[in-house]
Amino acid sequence: MANKTDFILPKMGESITEGTILNWLIQEGETFSEGDILVEVGTDKVDNEVPAPFDGMMVKHLASDGDVVEIGKPVAQLEASNGKPESEVTATDDHQEIKKPAGLEDLEKEKNVSSNTVEHISMKKGAESNKQNGSSGSQERVGTGNSKSVSSSYVNQDLFVSPLVDKIARENHISYEELARIPATGNEGRLRKSDVIQYLNDGRPNQFAQSVSNEPDPTAYRIPQLKFDKGTGKIIKMDRMRSMIADHMVYSVHTSPHVTAYVEADVTDLVNWRNKNKGPFQEKHGERLTFTPLFVDAVARAIKEFPNINASVDGKNIIVKENINVGMATALPSGNLIVPVVKNADQKSLPEIAADVNRMANLARENKLGGDDIKGGTFTISNVGTFGSLMGTPIINQPEAAILATGIIKKRAEVMTKDGVDSIEIRSMMMLSLSFDHRIVDGFLGGSFLRKVADYLEQARG
Structure with a gap:
């Protein structure tokens, strides 16, 4: 006799505690094979496709599209066609934990009640x-x-x-x-x-915020209620990822006092070295040598010298991270951005970093990045030069303490001094900009770290 068992929502990443049911691909009464995608689940990181663990039939959906489900809770009831043991999919009767998002529908304002009631x-x-x-x-x-x-x-x-x-x-x-x-x-x-x-x-920053009162406070700042003419045109609703990015950016600016420092790097030797070695590098290691692995390597080396840049704020505490995991902002086909992470970048050779960068860049282009690919970042690089930008003022990727933007590499005439003699040479120059959280990173640390990154990029590689 065939087994019936509950299909639980599997773990999708270290920090992910719940997921939203986006789309059931197997409907009730339909059969499936092991490995078939049963359901698409959205998280606050990426969308995931959840495969079937065995051959069988979909008996019942225990969660509907739009439901928010905790990791480890059942979302469907399956019937195994080959009598496989239930150990493959943990059974549980705790269905009541799957609930639809609810509003404050039971709140009703009473008439003629003062603001202090x-x-x-x-x-x-x-x-x-x-x-x-x-x-x-x-x-x-x-x-x-x-x-x-x-x-x-x-x-x-x-x-x-x-x-x-x-x-x-x-x-x-x-x-x-x-x-x-x-x-x-x-x-x-x-x-x-x-x-x-x-x-x-974060220490409940709004715990003691003043309640709203009908009595105006003459010292309080209020957002002006301006009526802008937003014009007319095609209306495009934000997709789920764009909406999350928007919220994340607003939260970051609201949370962290941003300061941005700039430095210019002469990367002529780096450019010449890459041009000379990218062919042999690919032949030897089977990986393309773009500038991104070189940036990741320089950042990881600089973090080892200035570890306090690799930190997060926890209330009144500063957490200096043990691992150096460098994220790289990457554009998706939809135009949205995602940040895959090179784990333990300081412990990897340049070929290993290049392999990670190329693998995740390819997955991003195909919308196939997994939860493990984008978690655990401690510092982020945004290569705005890819779009032709001279420099940028990036927004910190919370809960990190800083983010580096690398501008376009551009040739121009520079005055060079050798043995006290000035001359004009054609050099490859690049602007670097570092946005940092001024709560825990002061100008000395931010400027010194940024200068060290530039120094590593300016050094001729062996």
Whole structure:
């Protein structure tokens, strides 16, 4: 007799805790073979295709398109056609954890309530619990008793709060007003579990923010409500990845005080060395020698001398990373950007770095990068010179502390001094720009690191 078992959502990366069901490729009642793609799952990193672990039939979908599912929870029930043991797909009856994103639908504003009055949406014993806790202000905490409460002047009907996020908020005594201030990266403004966890890891920066009041504060800065004429034309809805990139960039600028330093490098010797060696290099190692591996190698060597640039902020602590994992911003066919990561770049030879760079660049062009390819980055390079840009002011790839932009390599006349004699020579010059988080990287560290990268690029390779 054929086995029936639950098909759980597999792990898709070290930091990925949940996924969104994008598209079922095998419908209920349809058969499949081992290795066939059953479902496409979107995460906050990449979209993944989840294959079938054996031959069988799709009995039932336990999650629908758009559902957000925790890693390790069941998404379907399968029937094995060859009686394979259930050990291949862990069975579980915990179906209730799969829930659709929910909004604050149960919040209803009461008429004629002042801004300092808290609305109570009562559940069982809600009123009694609130009385016991003496709650009357706008900072009522989620999870106090059995009621939900929120400042009537700060109800955000567009804030999506899933049961999982609600549970985390209650456990950490986060008010709905504070919850509404957390940057949301989910689809259509939905607050994800990872958003709340990151917010907690950041030390809850909005914990003591002032509540919204009808009384104007003359010292407060307010965003002007300007009505711009945005014009008319073709309307293109952001795809999911572009929306996540937009949120990530806004969050980065909001979180990190950006400072950008610039330096110019004379890479004539590097260009000449590459031109001379790219043919023999490919013959010997079977890999193309582009400039990107050379940039990655120089950055990894400079990080070893200035390890504090390879860091992240954790509340009031600085985490100096043990590994040097260099990400490289790469364009996808859709025009979006993704950052595959060269792991342990400081421990690899140039041929090994080139192999990693070429492999991931090819996968990016085919939209086939996996979760492991883009996780764990500690520093990022953006080669804006690829597009002909002289230089750039890149935005830090959170939670990293800095990002390097490399400009176009351009020949021009330069004054060279040798033995006290000036002469004009044609040199290959390149601008480098480093954006760094001024909370933990000061000008001396940022400038010294940037200069060291330029020094390594200017050195003739052996």
